[in-house]
Ligand SMILES: Nc1ncnc2c1ncn2[C@@H]1O[C@H](COP(=O)(O)OP(=O)(O)OP(=O)(O)O)[C@@H](O)[C@H]1O
């Protein structure tokens with residue numbers, strides 16, 4: 198199995214603390230004054246050249262946020278966050294809104310090169326077959342620095358651009374949908390995001406259009422003491438289809454950094470959205486110093502009949518993950534899917550899962566979650582499946598498996614089920630297993646090293662979910678999982 | 688050639704092997720018989736390098752190499768193969784995938800190139816056909832939900848593919864039906880060669896009717912207490928271990 202071999206080689210190449218995206222980029226940045234206030238929000242809004250309604254929306258959110266309390270129900274613990282000790286806006290000084298790649302700071306281009314993210318369309322076109330092309334929106338701290346294949350997508354009628362640009366160019370579309378899935382008042386972190394969000398992607402796929410390529414956004418936190426508040430909005434109009442992938446990395450630092458994103462998906466009649474995440478924020482060191490606090494609200498609304506939304510996530514990074522990509526199954530016959538691999542090692546804490554809210558008739562949902570805990574990490578699956586009174590014929594299948602590596606980690610499953618409709622059928626399966634010493638010995642007796650054996654067993658454990666990812670990312674994700682587990686055996 | 692000298696092994700303060708001596712020459716098939724709990728499986732684990740056992744004294748040499756200093760995977764690459772008395776289940780990993788990973792890991796350790804896919808498939812198909820293992824089984828997760836006999840066959844399939852030089856069969860006959868016993872024995876006999884030796888652990892003569900041993904050793908209380916030719920097994924079959932248990936008590 199060559200992928201296993203590659204994984205092993207990859208594992209060998211990396212340094213002791215494993216995180217290979219931990220470098221910093223030297224660019225001069227312009228920042229908002231530290232801390233959070235109405236003035237800072239006005240500053241961000243002005244920098245983005247936003248219309249008045251957008252500013253007002255932010256200020257309303259801020260007022261609301263001041264009255265809210267940070268949630269404490271998740272199985273994670275961390276020192277209190279000082280929200281006034283964070284920069285809420287940081288952008289490359291020279292040219293915060295480059296019109297073409299030639300205008301982008303070469304240091305930033307180098308950063309993406311190092312991360313293996315192709316930003317030059319010619320280069321992408323050169324090596325790869327056309328059907329494997331991916332359009333990329335690259336977000337660096339608080340701004341989008343490049344978006345590829347914009348023109349070609351436009352020809353197909355697909356809008357793919359930084360959300361800050363969309364607010365200016367397509368205000369009606371944005372206004373119609375922004376906050377319609379995750380309301381401003383939804384939760385502490387989402388409300389904060391609504392007040393201070395800086396950049397993210399906007400996608401609109403018109404009726405009947407199958408988006409001609411994969412879309413992706415690559416988020417990079419670079420600047421110290423800076424939070425990243427990404428906002429993504431994807432609308433698939435009637436009968437359309439789009440597949441979108443996001444990736445994330447950050448430099449290694451001793452202090453924690455906050456990432457509080459909001460992602461909203463809207464699928465109208467007969468539309469389908471596939472949203473995949475490969476989350477690899479800096480996880481902190483072996484002692485639990487540093488790392489990203491990843492507090493994210495992601496929700497999809499199957500607003501139209503027969504619509505489909507699929508969340509696939511591979512979570513390997515972050516010191517703390519608090520994330521529940523969910524589906525509101527509003528349209529009759531709509532379908533929601535959640536496929537997740539959450540890997541925790543070292544001192545990482547993961548509290549992640551999904552909510553499937555069945556509102557429409559004959560709605561179906563499927564949840565496949567694979568948690569892998571190693572080191573001294575804690576890994577919790579938290580999921581809610583609910584059927585509304587009118588959700589006749591709702592069906593859910595949930596399968597939650599946990600794999601423990603070593604004796605010092607923990608895996609927990611917290612499923613909530615609510616059914617107000619007698620015809621709803623919800624199935625739940627859960628297993629917890631451990632790679633036993635006997636299994637290890639058996640594999641080694643056949644010639645596999647401990648690392649190879651772990652990679653093989655882990656790959657076997659997660660393969661149902663990896664299959665859901667677009668091909669080229671599945672291989673990446675597989676490598677990433679093994680790298681994250683490096684040092685967890687022996 | 689495998690040479691074991693004065694092997695003393697304990698687990699959790701319990702002495703299991705008590706100065707065991709054993710030599711198996713190249714090309715030789717040696718059978719070990721002995722009462723339950725006499726330490727036969729322990730011996731096979733210690734040869735293969737299982738961690739839990741504490742070796743207090745003695746040495747194990749394979750063609751002059753000191754096995755006790757090697758990791759289990761290094762021993763495997765050096766030619767040691769253990770067909771487990773209770774094969775482990777590896778959920779999620781298709782048998783095919785496992786076989787390929789194991790074969791390539793050993794090839795890599797020996798500095799050989801990875802197998803190409805067609806070459807690999809060809810070898811697996813040939814070996815599986817001989818052992819009458821259906822192809823569907825190879826697609827399933829290794830040993831998961833396999834019957835006792837199927838697991839044992841899968842062990843022999845792995846042995847046939849990995850081509851080890853020193854093969855330990857720990858009660859491979861238990862759980863096999865009459866036909867499977869014949870098929871597996873034929874598989875083992877096909878692997879007999881002047882530069883490959885076998886240590887066959889069994890309780891029953893019927894396996895030794897198929898795999899005819901060159902030597903038979905009786906193990907009791909962690910030592911080899913008697914060695915002889917294939918007729919020794921027949922004698923045991925007739926008389927049991929009574930004579931040898933006394934030596935245990937002594
Ligand atoms: N982990 C352990 N802790 C304590 N005692 C152990 C442990 N493992 C094995 N033993 C003991 O060591 C002795 C030898 O066991 P072993 O499995 O080697 O016997 P065996 O000869 O293979 O027996 P059988 O014919 O039943 O397979 C037994 O008394 C067994 O209970």
Ligand SMILES: [Mg+2]
Nearest residue numbers: 727728729772
């Ligand atoms: Mg035994």
